[in-house]
Amino acid sequence: MERLQLLENWIGKQFPGESFALSPASADASFRRYFRATFPHRTLIAMDAPPGQEDCIPFLKVAGLFAAAGVHVPTVVAQDLARGFLLLSDLGDTTYLRALDEDPGSADRLYRDAWTTLIDIQRASRPGVLPAYDEALLRRELNLFPQWYLAQHRRMPLDAARNAGLEAVFDRLVRNALAQPCVFVHRDYHARNLMVSAPNPGVIDFQDAVYGPVTYDLVSLFRDAYVRWDEERVLDWVVRYWESARRAQLPVTADFAEFYRDFEWMGVQRHLKVLGIFARLWHRDAKAGYLEDMPRVMRYLRQACARYRELDFLHALLEKLDEVSSGTRIGYTF
Structure with missing residues (x-):
């Protein structure tokens, strides 16, 4: 049956x-x-x-x-x-993604509810309850990028030098993530998994939750693979979350510049993972629905990498990918 x-x-x-x-x-x-x-x-x-x-x-x-x-x-x-x-x-059928598409003017209200609920989740955190977002998991996720996005989706050859350069970047990203204070992490806290409901939001698809970096869910929310907001607006929202988190005595750094850097670096890790997952869904599982979201994620990734010298190798690699896409003949020299 x-x-x-x-x-x-x-x-x-x-x-x-x-x-x-x-x-x-x-x-x-x-x-x-x-x-x-x-x-x-x-x-x-x-x-x-x-x-x-x-x-x-x-x-x-x-x-x-x-x-x-x-x-x-x-x-x-x-x-x-x-x-x-x-x-x-049943929490209904109106996702944040649908509501924001129908009424972009609702964004401030919806996102305020979302980060307030995120703070509630984080305040309830305690170690030893959920699986740890540890080095092994972070690296498995990062490796999806060279394995599925570069090698399978973009057909970029991966030689020893290129692998070494990526590993150096991955090391920095992992160290940054592991140095952050830990809270409960939904892992996919974005506009497709938040439902417009009363009380708002309804939260779904949380079965992969872990105990990990405090900035992770904030990245999922504000650097969403499915909807994009201008950087000034995102910065304002991150500031407002950070102020609320400080008042709630969550373990966020007292220096906002440091917190925002952690947010951006955590974003790089997530964007690499997401690109790898979307590529795998297409090449292994024949699920084409995520291909249209790849350019949005790549844009997030390139913009973050361009701001930090420690990520220069990855930024250069992404630039080479753009040259290949435009049909420019190049030689890989790094």
Whole structure:
């Protein structure tokens, strides 16, 4: 029996005698699928997370942690962990991304709610509860860039010198990330995973949460792969978050310039990872939907690298990629 039929039968057993219809709600970059179960007087969200590829337990754990912090997350209505099924309350279908597209004037209000909720998550942080965002994980993510974006997507040859240069940059990025104070990290705190709801926002897709750098989720939010804001506005939002975080006694540095540098360097790590993931989704999984977002992420990456001498090698590498794209004949000399 196909999983969709199994899921439908399971939902029916939770509500005997009640009629409902299943329709696709959303899909993400993993094996998880989401369906909206529409009953006569309410809707619920069904998660299909095939065992072997996905694990529902982290979702349940993080949902409990975030809910205890006062964050609006889906309530678990029913669960079947053996089959990888969860039935959740429905936070609606208006993502931040959709709301911002329909009404850009709502941005200040929506982002203020988002960083206020982020502070609630961070204030609840404690070590030893979530997996550590450690050096091994940071490096695995960084290595997606040469493996999938450079080698597979851009067909750039990777010789010993180029690998050594990238490793030196990666070392600096990892050291910077590990030196930052640690908090709970959602890991994908962006406009597709924030829902316009009451209370606002509703937070979803948090099952990969870790304990790691304090600037990480801020980068996900303000250097979003799916929506871009001008740098002056982002700087203003980061300042406002930082001021609120200081008042909340979160472990952010007292020097804003240092904090903003950490934010930008953390962004470089995330942008490299995201480019690698988007390339892998296309070349391995035939998911083309993320290709159109690559230029936005690359622009973030290039702008950040251009501001720091320690990232000169990476900036030069990105410039070479642009020359290749424009058809300029070049020789790789670094």
